[in-house]
Amino acid sequence: MHPITHAEARPDHPAIIMSGSGETLTYGEMDAYANRFAQLLRARGLRRGDHFGVLLENSIHYLPIVWGSQRAGTMMVPVSTRLTAPEICYILKDAGVKLLITSIYFADRIDAIRAHCPDMELLILGGEAMEDYEAALAGQSAEPIADQAPGQYMLYSSGTTGSPKGVRPAPPESEDIDAPIPLVGLAVMGAGMPADGSMVYLSPAPLYHAAPLGWCTTAHRLGGTVVVMEKFDPVHALETIERYRVTDSQWVPTHFVRMLKLKPEEREGYDLSSHQRALHAAAPCPVPIKREMIEWWGPIINEYYAGSEGIGMTLIKAEDWLERPGSVGKAIYGTIHVCGPEGEELPAGQDGLLYFENAMIPTYHNDPAKTAEAMHERGWMTLGDIGHLDEDGYLYLTDRKSHMIISGGVNIYPQEIENLLVTHDKVMDAAVIGAPCEDFGEKVVAVVQPMDMREAGDSLESELRDFLAPRLSSVKMPRLFDFRPELPREANGKLYKRELRDEYAKRAENA
Template identity: 35%
Template sequence: MRNEIGFVEVNLAATPIGAIPVPVNWHWTGADLEHLLGDSGVKVAVVHTDLIDGVEEQAPDGLQIVEAQVPDEVRTAYGLGEVPLTGRYPVLHELIAAFDPAEVSTEAPPMGVIYTSGTTGLAKGIVREPVRRDQTAGLLTFIKELIHLDPEWTCILPAPLYHTAPNVNVTFAAALGMNMIIMPKFDPEEFLRLVQESRVDTVQMVPTMFVRLLQLPGEVRASYDLSSLKAIVHAAAPCPPEVKRAMIDWVGPIVWEYYGGSEGGSWVECGSEDWLAHPGTVGKPCPDCAIKILTPDLEEVPTGETGIIYGRATSFWPEFTYLGNDAKRREIDAGEGFVTVGDVGHVDEDGFLYLSDRLNDMVISGGVNIYPAEIESCLLGLDGVADVAVFGIPDERMGEALAAHVELVPGAVLSEDDVRRHVRENLASYKVPKVVVFDERLPREDSGKLFKRRLKVKYWPDRVGA
């Protein structure tokens, strides 16, 4: 299901009866969807009418489909026109109307299973232990402070609810009784209109939303009153420094960031003042959390040196494993509660963490380690570039060379030489892409995560999975 109230109802209604909700990325089709439906062992799938055919094609034997009528707001946002019910399956709102409320409550409700985005391979299902009674109050306080929730505030949810951060947001906002505005699909000017109209206090976003907001003409942005906003929180993907600075210049020092992973929750956080004093940082450890920078052999590296980032979540965060693959869980464990989600970075003398890149994205060219995220950030500063993906490709002489796939702002005109020249003028010469490709649209998730494997596969057909 796309973002709508029915999604929230199903998600929240499952746990009191002991069922485990599995939010599904509705974009997924083919092998991705087949893997999730089979791997999760799901028994019931609640599906928007127009997405049923795709689910039927990949459904395992015995899967019960419940049809969810597509709301008018969703149809309008996606330009769907009329979507009549298929008549082949039970209909969600009719099922709800046919039953009295169930008077049940489990002692320790199960947590939902979230599937990772699968940016480097097939998605993994993250299974968490139920939250114990002695963890509940502490976890609620931790989340309230991290993503800036308050029972008296109004929040807006512009990100897809099938991802961890917005799913946590909507769950805890509902628990606090907050007023919530759910956007079926993010539209930058509609977002500004809703913030002004409903006097929104807090929002959780991703950096690609910042980019789209900043691409609006200045007079359009200035025409909306955003003075009600008390906090804009972002996570899920790296934010280019020039984008972050432009947001703070526009809305003031109310921009907050946190970093962690779906597995271990948040490990560090950063307010605007700390970021302005330490540009590029993602923050310092949250209360009751910790960070280590380790070598592949799990040795700690000196302050300022780059290594693999390991984090330890708050003691209120429930333990986790990967569904049907506890061995994969052990692979990312450094002991004492520290796990990694595969990122590389360093900590400065003041204790602030900086990300370099994904470990899997690091390119070794001529024996030199190159982090594509730095090049991507550089190119996003080039006028006319809307999005960019940089990654390694085979090279007989150097082992690997750099490729840059670039998505342009509508109407912009750039050449391959323009792209290379901008990198050469701002970074070391060995970071200049050998190959430059202009794509109409890069395969980026609504969460802001980029599926580089879909771009890499044509260069590395034997190494990168389909």
């Protein structure tokens, strides 16, 4: 299945709708756009395997560009819109990008990008003269290029624990652009997505992330309509489900938290009856949060665990999760191995480093050391997560290996503390990190975003300590609470804990 087929069969069926503006592209229009973009890549000298970058806000242009690359056999490098100009240039240089597609929305960074990447060509939505993207695209034929081939994308890590690394996928198994891909089978057989073109899929997250790219393109392969939110807002998300009769969606736990923190009249003010399947991933979801979401939306909330590396996936449906709260399910792609410090496999119930066994193993671009670090001697690959399997093969995540705090020789996993904090009525968000400590090596620090910053201070700290005390051992209790109006969180839900750790390390140096 491929959008080309749907463009031939149902050219007037909506392929993309922008939720805020209502701007729409039909399958016929998206097909013509993708062909023009493939022609544009060839006209600018990009051949199969060449790299180009995309630095765009969520817009009607993003997914047609993806599909154009999928026809040109090129390697698309999506770039986070959150990054500074030096961070953007690091990725562009590291990836060997020849052409960057961007927009005037990033005018504050474009001059610096030009200066740092003088040999790279830019095409800009809203640009002028030779950099006018729309004019360059309009000048191309809407006919397919002669040498169509499946493209790929190289996603860069969020840089939450160091410099971002490009995940270079294994080569495609087929040169046929409409060859089957695993995610389509997983979507239909695992997640239950319809294959008859009836799906209306809501994407509330930035399109440069792995999950939105993967699931939006899968919805298009299945002939569905993708409704893209320009930016996530909890009330607008509910309004969008009602307005467009959304059937399927994909979320992260922070979306759930923000929707649950809405006033009752806001939560209950929309008709969500069309909503049949809601996927979520990206981070472990606190058990009370997910339980409350299932009580609100019904047993339609399915969870999966995967990564940008594409080496494996687990899935658990709501009814199974209610029997095994906290699990992220059984493997439906790849085989899971739980290993100890020496690489030995561990028995059920014991936490260890998680590896996936898979024939399709990627590498980290320009970083053989990181690739080697992620590999088990038996050829399995890890995403860096700690967890365990139960006797029935259900996976439970504990935390990221890199996030572990060692205080007085005790291993402390921050996720447990964060999951408790975000369930407090006065907490919007929380990050728990290890900060330097002369006595214990590291001390536990809770950085909290209150619902109302006016409540930040000693009284709220005391209330949170009282809230945590019956639920945490004393060694896990934060030694310090720090309140701030916002945390450095990616729009896909990932915390930039590196920024917080660096901040507290500098404080310790200057103390």
